[in-house]
Amino acid sequence: MSIIAGACMLILAYASVMLLGFYQIKEGQVGLIKEFGVLKNELIEPGFHFRVPGMQEVIRMDLMIQTDKVERVPCGTANGLLITKHTLQEIYIDLFDRLDEELMKALSQDLKKWAPGIEILSVRVTKPTIPKKILQNVEQMEKVKVEFLIAVENKGQ
Known part of the structure; x- marks a missing residue:
């Protein structure tokens, strides 16, 4: 009886660990996997997935368009x-129409270096008072x- 009880406990422990391995990435998110603390070079799409508990860690990241107003x-x-x-005259009239593009170009270059994966979709600057x-x-x-x-x-x- 003790062998059967031990086997049942082992099966129950194994099933519990396996159930802990299932996770969900929601719509509007992507997942990243760290395996033994090292980030893997792949994105996990929305849906249900499995990870190896204790070996792999799931990092969820929101994907959204963010609008900031300064x-x-x-x-x-x-x-x-x-x-x-x-x-x-040049600042307010002649060169103002190029400001959005120049600002977006400069910000995008900095983001590539300092925050890869973040993308600027557009920049709009209103005329100053x-x-x-x-x-x-x-x-x-x-x-x-x-x-x-x-x-x-x-x-x-």
């Missing part, structure tokens, strides 16, 4: 002067520039 970012001003190698003091400075400079050009033109006649 507001009120101070950009390159010191004492009301815009610090840049571009004019306000120009601080009143900077706008007044630019308008004053434009006014002086126009007056200078008119004076030069009148002097030449």
Whole structure:
């Protein structure tokens, strides 16, 4: 009787361990397997799967599109002067349409290096609100520039 009881206990223990090996990856997730602490180079798709308990560890990762919104970012001003190698005209009008693509390119390059597997699908930058003091400075400079050009033109006649 003790041999039968021992065999039953062994079978019960084996069945328990095997049942612990089944796991589920839900929709919107992928799984990664670590075998003896080493990450295997394969993705586990959603569904039911089996792992060897004690040898393999399952890591579940959510796959989702994340949208982040950043507001009120101070950009390159010191004492009301815009610090840049571009004019306000270039920043606000001429080059602004390329900002999304340039930012996405730079971020994607950094992600490849520092966070492989994360992908940026799109970047959208809204036009900034120009601080009143900077706008007044630019308008004053434009006014002086126009007056200078008119004076030069009148002097030449």
